Amino acid sequence: MSPVENLVARARVAQKSFEQLTQSEVDLVVEAVAWAILEPKRNQELAELAVFDTGLGNVADKFKKNYRKTLGLMRDLQHAKTVGLIAEDAATGLSEYARPVGVVAAITPSTNPGATPINKILNALKCRNAIIVAPSPKGQTTCVRLLEFVHQQLDLVKAPRDLVQVLPSPITKDATYELMRLADLVVATGSQANIRAAYTSGTPAFGVGAGNVVVIIDELADLTASAKRIVQSKTFDNATSCSSENGVVICAPVYAKAIQALELAGGVMLDADDKQRLQEVMFQNGKLTATLTAQTAEFIAERAGLKNPLAKTARFLMVEEDSAGANAPFSGEKLSPVLTVWQVADFAAAKAMVAKVYAYQGSGHSVGLHTQLQGPIMDQRAAELANELPVARVIVNQAHAIATGGSFDNGLPFSLSMGCGTWGGNNFSDNLNYRHYLNISRVVRPIPEIVPTVEALLENYFSKFSRS
Structure with a gap:
């Protein structure tokens, strides 16, 4: 034995x-x-x-x-x-x-x-x-x-x-x-x-399934509150969670103010040269390395040799991106306090960008939405994400990594294992x-038999087509 x-x-x-x-x-x-x-x-x-x-x-x-x-x-x-x-x-x-x-x-x-x-x-x-x-x-x-x-x-x-x-x-x-x-x-x-x-x-x-959570900030969001939620989630345990935000898609009308709010919350936007320096350390042959996984922003800045002096005191780092896929490695999961940012025209374009990201990595897991606190537009947009994107969870106006695995202020079961449905190669989509x-x-006990008629079951069909 x-x-x-x-x-x-x-x-x-x-x-x-x-x-x-x-x-x-x-x-x-x-x-x-x-x-x-x-x-x-x-x-x-x-x-x-x-x-x-x-x-x-x-x-x-x-x-x-x-x-x-x-x-x-x-x-x-x-x-x-x-x-x-x-x-x-x-x-x-x-x-x-x-x-x-x-x-x-x-x-x-x-x-x-x-x-x-x-x-x-x-x-x-x-x-x-x-x-x-x-x-x-x-x-x-x-x-x-x-x-x-x-x-x-x-x-x-x-x-x-x-x-x-x-x-x-x-x-x-x-x-x-x-x-x-x-x-x-x-x-x-x-x-x-x-x-x-x-x-x-x-x-x-x-x-x-694999994580690679993206959240949307639309033009109706409370930007200060949204930034606070994102930084709370993104920096928690140095982003070890598969539910930590890897990217944020921001609608153009509020893009500048949203970036400002994220910076006030502790984020630092890297320029193109620092982005390239970070990419060379974080990814090898297009794949994420373990070098910077779950480390602090300060450690990442020093290890990658970033020139921006603010990077060493940042709570998290940001890089701008305009596409998704193998040619844009920052569009994938990073497991570190590094946040990818996309600017899009409107909510429809935001949905399309998230779909493109998930076609590359993260399909099935979840998506976040920062929008108006309540009302028909919030409900409608959340419903659109649930009906159109390949996600098992739509997290609305919450710190994503805190909420996705269950929280005392939402109804999801507490868990550290999130099913991603067939989109993510799983046989379940629950927590x-x-x-x-x-x-x-x-x-199984016998009950009184009730046998329906064909007419009752196919009533709608028969009202539109012949019975031949």
Whole structure:
């Protein structure tokens, strides 16, 4: 038996016993495990360890992310039914019973080595599953420490430690792929290579699409508020999030004032020469390098040798672009506090530019809209984006990276894994949540038979065409 086979075998034993618990008993386990990272001292240690080991992001924002994402998830899970009868409909005669999926393989990225694993662990446990985490090599130390805290909490509530395990060091592709093949469900967040491996593992899988979020500032937007939201999102954790704005499309009537607002919020626009210097470091052979990923604007300015003295004190950097695609690398995802800016004539042109960007990279994820705070034009424009662009989410008048994964002031489920639908090569377009970790068994009862007539079903057709 290989080491991975051993992990899975132990997980199956633990899961079978865990499956016998009541809803209240399961909920106690979930609450205990949530405290493994919500407890401030443990959270601080994990945040510091994550930045030390990965070199990505910053400690203060890691702490906030660990706390806020877990707190929000626990709000979502608190009253969710995941044991026994969860729905009943007398009219249809259907009753639904929640069932676990078994052993979950959780593929997690280096960008969130604490927040993403705990999110998947809590969702899995809420649904009476066991889970084995396959962290990125850079994030392994953080994940291992997190699981030490989790196991302490499991001991406290007398739940088996083998419910939550991690692949042993060193983390290899072979071990990760073996885990995916042996598990009952794969939930994968991270590189597109891992997502493709999950989908071809032979195991049912949920994977996420690539990010490259673009937001629109139209002529009706509150420019100061829009700039504040964008900088809050763009600089959070040095833009490690796939939901961080990579570009902003601005309607011409407010372009100059919008740039001014972004500059007042801490942005610095680079000239053509500095843009070229940055491009030479950030991209190699048209592909994003890891050199500047999740670093501060100051670090980026120094590493790229930027001449603008303001760049070294900027919160984020801006570059102007007029096209999208392989010949315009700044139109792609940057995973750093670098924001691409396009000027367009009007809202129709803004939609067209976003569509062009997403045809290159980021299709399926989400789009942002900064417009009037409320009213028919806001509703109409948001509806146009939802109906016309290949996006699973339209985020209106919010800090994008804060809102897309769920927030206390919107209705999305808290998650660090966003499905991008078929546009992004995914089989779901929701925020990954606890319902994706469940099987549903349905009891089907007989009800009074009602057989419709052909005339009733095809009434509209028959009113326009002959019956021949």
